[in-house]
Amino acid sequence: MARYILIAFIFCLPILANAADSGSQVAWTPETLNLVKSGDAKKGEEIAGTCIACHGQRGEGTNSEVRDDESIPAIPALAGQLATYTYKQLRDYANGDRDNATMSAIAKGLSEQDTVDVAAWYASLSRPKHPVSNVDVSGAMKLVKDGDGKRILPPCFVCHGANGEGEKMDIPRLARQRSEYLESTLKAYKNDQRHNDIYSRMRLISKQLTDDEIKIMSIYYQELD
Numbered sequence: 001m002a003r004y005i006l007i008a009f010i011f012c013l014p015i016l017a018n019a020a021d022s023g024s025q026v027a028w029t030p031e032t033l034n035l036v037k038s039g040d041a042k043k044g045e046e047i048a049g050t051c052i053a054c055h056g057q058r059g060e061g062t063n064s065e066v067r068d069d070e071s072i073p074a075i076p077a078l079a080g081q082l083a084t085y086t087y088k089q090l091r092d093y094a095n096g097d098r099d100n101a102t103m104s105a106i107a108k109g110l111s112e113q114d115t116v117d118v119a120a121w122y123a124s125l126s127r128p129k130h131p132v133s134n135v136d137v138s139g140a141m142k143l144v145k146d147g148d149g150k151r152i153l154p155p156c157f158v159c160h161g162a163n164g165e166g167e168k169m170d171i172p173r174l175a176r177q178r179s180e181y182l183e184s185t186l187k188a189y190k191n192d193q194r195h196n197d198i199y200s201r202m203r204l205i206s207k208q209l210t211d212d213e214i215k216i217m218s219i220y221y222q223e224l225d
């Protein structure tokens with residue numbers, strides 16, 4: 001069943017997606033893939049010195065309860081993320097395809113080589129586990145595993161992996177990502193504030209989700225082992 005929903009979804013993509021809005025200038029050519037592969041984690045560690053203040057000592061990110069200043073937004077974990085995904089996001093910020101004033105300024109200051117080096121560094125780190133809350137995430141688990149045939153909602157696992165581990169090239173790891181960031185970025189796709197997803201994949205999917213579903217899915221993925 002899940003397979004049929006997915007196939008239907010993939011066939012609908014070119015029709016549903018606005019052809020003028022490809023979302024990103026990054027193309028997964030062999031040159032781009034080789035460039036990302038050439039990333040030097042050692043050099044990336046030095047560059048990451050400037051990221052620590054926000055993303056944490058080892059790229060663990062933060063939720064607001066661990067920050068003193070409430071005005072600082074939720075900050076994603078970078079540790080354990082696929083290098084190709086981190087590279088794409090940094091290029092999208094630099095090119096103005098993903099909107100965030102702080103990250104755009106930072107990404108513009110990185111050369112292509114700096115970008116792949118820092119992506120390699122974060123890919124080499126593991127992401128810490130988070131304590132499990134008493135929130136009931138069974139509804140989220142169902143959507144992740146089965147999707148919903150009544151809506152055009154494919155199961156998340158077909159792309160993000162059975163354990164939220166991500167998939168080449170540009171499908172991010174979600175497991176153990178900070179819940180507040182997951183919630184804010186899913187809402188940003190839903191409201192078209194984030195529009196750098198190629199073929200509008202995540203914009204189409206997030207629009208099918210209620211805000212309550214987004215909240216519990218974010219907790220589900222944060223707590224995933």
Ligand code: HEC
Nearest residue numbers: 047050051054073074075076086089090100102103106118
């Ligand atoms: C002043 C705080 C700050 C600094 C310094 C900073 N970031 Fe960020 N970063 C953020 C915030 C906030 C977001 C979430 C923005 C959004 O929602 O688009 C973010 C998002 C990102 C993302 C997107 C992650 C994802 O899962 O999509 C990447 C990649 C990233 N930052 C890399 C870096 C790197 C590499 C550095 C250092 C060279 C850095 N950042 C420095 C605050 C910061």
Ligand code: HEC
Nearest residue numbers: 154155156159170171172182185186196197201202205217
């Ligand atoms: C058809 C494949 C596909 C399916 C199914 C899918 N995703 Fe995604 N997802 C993607 C891609 C590709 C990206 C990266 C897009 C980009 O570059 O912005 C992404 C990005 C995300 C992000 C942003 C992560 C970050 O670090 O910023 C979240 C959160 C997310 N997906 C959650 C979900 C959830 C929850 C579901 C199930 C309801 C789901 N996805 C189903 C392909 C998919």
